[in-house]
Amino acid sequence: MEAFLGGMGLLLDPKILLVVFAGTLIGIVVGALPGISGSTTTALLLPFTITMGPVPAIALLGSIYCAANFGGSITAILVNAPGDPSASATAFDGYPMAVKGEAGRALGMSAVASAIGGIFSVVVLIVAAPLLARAAYHFGPPEYFALAIFGLSMVALSGGDSAVKNLIAGAFGVLIATVGQDITTGVERYTFGIYSFSDGIEFIPVLIGLFALTELLEQAAQLGKKTLVARLGAVRLPSWQDIKDCSKAIGLSSVLGTFIGILPALGATTAAVIAYVETKRWSKNKAEFGKGAIEGVAGPEAANNAAVGGAMVPTLALGIPGSTTTAIILAGLIVQGVRPGPHLFTEQPLLLYAVFSSMLLANLLYLALGLGFAKVFARVSLIPAPLLWPAVFVLSVIGAYAPNQAMAEVWVAIAFGFIGFFMRRYGFSPAPLVIGLVLGKMVEETLKQSLLIFDLNWSGFLGRPIALTLFGLAALFLLGPFLLQKLRGRS
C-alpha cells in the first residue's frame, strides 16, 4: 500500500506529469498516422529514453502504448485505414458510421470505451501482477525455462500467415539473441569479426529496422493509393442512451481484452477482433453490424485498450512479454538495467507502481484529449507520405546511431528493415521474432542453469511439476491449432 501511494505520489512530480502528457499526446498522434503503430513509435523512441532513468522512461513508453491504440481508431473511423493494427476491427463499423455523418458519435464512443477498457485492465494489472509475481517468486531456472518456452509457444498464435511461420520467426529471434560472447565460456558466436557484435546485437536497431524501416518500404509499395476521408463533424460525448446500449459490449470486451492481453504474445489486435465477434454474437442488433453499429466500435475499442494493461501483467510479473509493444517496453527496461520478474516487486515496488499510476493517468488523459481535440488529431493523418516517411528514416538512423554512436548499428537497422520487408512479403510476422529476441537470452541461460542443476540429465525436468505443467500448456498451444484443424476436417 505504501508503495502504491508512493507510486501515485510520483504523479505529482511535474517531470513525470509532463512525460505522461507528452507520451499520451505522441501516442494519439502516431496512432492516428496510418502505418506508424504504437510498436513502431516505442521502438523509435526507445533510444531517447536511455538518458531518462527507469521511471520516466517506462512512464513515457507505457503512456504511448496506452494512447496509440485509441489514436488508431481516429483514422480507422475517418479514413477507413486503421492508424494502428489494433484498430482494424474498429473500422468495420466506425467508418460506416462516419459515412453516415456520425463520425463524432463514433469517435466519442471510441474514447469512452477505450478509457473504460484501459482503466479496467490497469486495475486488474495492479491486483494480478503482484499475485502472479508472488506465485512465481520461488521459481527456479527449470520453471523459468519452461515459462519462456510457454511464452515462445504462444507466438504460434500471434499474427502472420500460419503457426509454423510464427514459430520459425520466433526461433530466429532466439538465434539472433545468441550473437556475441557466450555468457559462460566467453566464446564469440556469429560476430564475423565485427567488434560491436561482441556484446550481442542490440535490441534498438533491430526493433527500429523491423518496425520503422520495414514500414517505410511497405509504404513505398502503396504510394499513390487514394483514401476517402469522411467528414468529422463535431466530436461530442456519446449520449447516455448510447452508453447504456453499449455497456454490455464494453463490459464483455474489457474482460476479454484483459484476459487475451495477459496471455503471452497475444496482443491488442487479436483482442479487438475476438471482441468484435463476441460483441456481435451477444448483441440484439446483429443485422446492424458492418453497417455502422455503435456497439461495433465500443467492443473492439474497449478490448484493444484492455489488452494493454493485460499484456503488462506477464511482462512485469514474469519478464515474459504479453505483446509486441510490451516486448519493446521489456527491452527498454533491460536497457535501463532493470530485469522484470517477481523480484521487481520486492526490489523496486516504487517503479512498478509509478508505471501503474502513469498508465491510469494516460487513460484519463486520452479520454480528455480525444474528446476535446479529435478533430486536430485527425488532421495528422493528412501529412503527406513524401514528407512523413523520409523523416521516419532519418529519425530511425539517429535512433539507431545515438545510443552507442556506432555506424554498425545503423547498418543493422537497415538490414533488419529489408529482412522485415521480405518476412512480411512471405507471410512471416516480425512480432514473433521480437518476442524470440527478447526471450532468447533467458531461454539459453535458464536451460544451461537447469541442466547444471540436473547434472546434464534432461529427465530432471520430469521432477518439476510447475515446469511440466507449463510444458504441457506449451504443447497444447502448439498442437491445438493443428488438432482443431484435423477435427474440423473430419466433421
Added chain:
Amino acid sequence: MNSNRVAAAAIIAIAAALFALTFGFERLPEGITRGFGAEVFPRLVLGVIIALAALLAFTAGKPDPLPRIPPMVGISGASLLAFMALLPVLGMLPAMFVFLVGLGWLWRERRPWVLFLSSVLLTAAIWAVFVRGFGVQLPKGLFA
C-alpha cells in the same frame, strides 16, 4: 512456384549455413564448458528451425501468387543504401538533408519549397536535440 516452399528452402539453406558456422566456434576444454559448449544452444535452435521449415514445406497449401514488388520499393530501398554511401562523404547531417529532399522528390512531392523547408527544419531539429542537447558526435564528412 509455391512461395511457402521457396521460403522454406531459403530458411533451410540459411539455417544450414549458420549450423556449419558453429563448427568454427572456439573449442574449450570440457572442464570449462561443463558439457554445454557455446555451439550447443545455437545448434539446438537451428535444428528446430530446420524441422519447422521442413514442416512448412511439406504442409504448405498453395498460397496466392505473390504480387510484383512495385519499382518504388526497389528505388526507396536503393535510396537507403545510397544514404549510407553518401554518409562518409558528406557527413550525417548533410546526408540526411539530401536524403529528405531526394526521397521526398522520388515519392512525388513536387513543391520544392515544402521539401526544402521541412528538410531544413528536421535536420536543424536533429542537430539541436542530439548535437547540442545530448552531445552526440555525429559522423563528419570529407569536407568537414
